[in-house]
Amino acid sequence: MSAAPKVWTREAAVTEKRNVWTALKRGFRGRCPRCGEGKLFRAFLKVDDHCSVCELDFTPHRADDLPAYLVIVIVGHIVVPTILWIETDFSPSVPLQLVIYLPFTLVLSLLLLQPVKGAVVGVQWALRMHGFDENNPEQ
């Protein structure tokens, strides 16, 4: 066991270039952020253990609740202005509005959850967050 203290700087580490925007887009499409070919998910919101093409380990991701929060923000910014516009211009009955808006909100949220989670995992990988930094001496 070495007595020398671990000295680690980001500049000293050998690093591959990771493009945040490319990784975000690949994750949004449900693909591996590194190779863009392997599948990121093994179920609706279950991130696979590793990429089937490039063997990238996906287990260090920590998406947690962020995808749900982002979906709420995105869907809210679509649904609320639409409701206000329809209400001020057409003023349909409340039951009719509920029959349209509630399923629309639910379906839009479910459609966006997996892509947004994939994008979050892609950004985490590109920014070397959590366990995605291969040069972190603490792992």
Ligand SMILES: [Zn+2]
């Ligand atoms: Zn891959």
